[in-house]
Amino acid sequence: MTLLLLFISIILIVADQLVKRWAVNRLQGAADIPIIQDVFHFAYVENRGAAFGMFQDRQWFFIIITIIVLGGILFYWPRIPQTKLGTFYKISLTLIISGAIGNLIDRVFLGYVVDMFYFILIDFPVFNIADVCVVTGTIFLAGGLMLEDFFAAHKNKIEKG
DSSP states (O other), X not given: OHHHHHHHHHHHHHHHHHHHHHHHHHHTTSOOEEXXXXXXXXXXXXXXXXXXXXXXXXXXXXXXXXXXXXXXXXXXXXXXXXXXXXXXXXXXXXXXXXXXXXXXXXXXXXXSEEEEEEOTTTTOOOBXXXXXXXXXXXXHHHHHHHHHHHHHHHHHHHHHO
């Protein structure tokens, strides 16, 4: 299972980097490319901050935080139980790791993160594949933790009568 998740992570990181290189080559200095006019466009953005462009120009801070988070996940990884829920957690963490590494590569080598997906209809901040991985993995992880807590509380309630 771990080898499969490693393979998936590598694919996600490579896909993220390929799409970012395409964005640099095709979109940088050019007009947006509408995919669905006034709904979804490809747009080139150099994000020098964190999510939604917060904390601009603090690349070393983001690099250090990312390395600490990745270290924490890798430290915790062998302690994740070999259960269905543990597998779900590992899939969630694989998404988070993949996205974190994808954006870390940009921060280290470019000094900013390349974003290109823009939902113009709702003026949502421009994002990339790595961002999708981090957000999806975090939502899955949080959902799993909440469900685990809910079922544990429900089980305790039943056992107590």
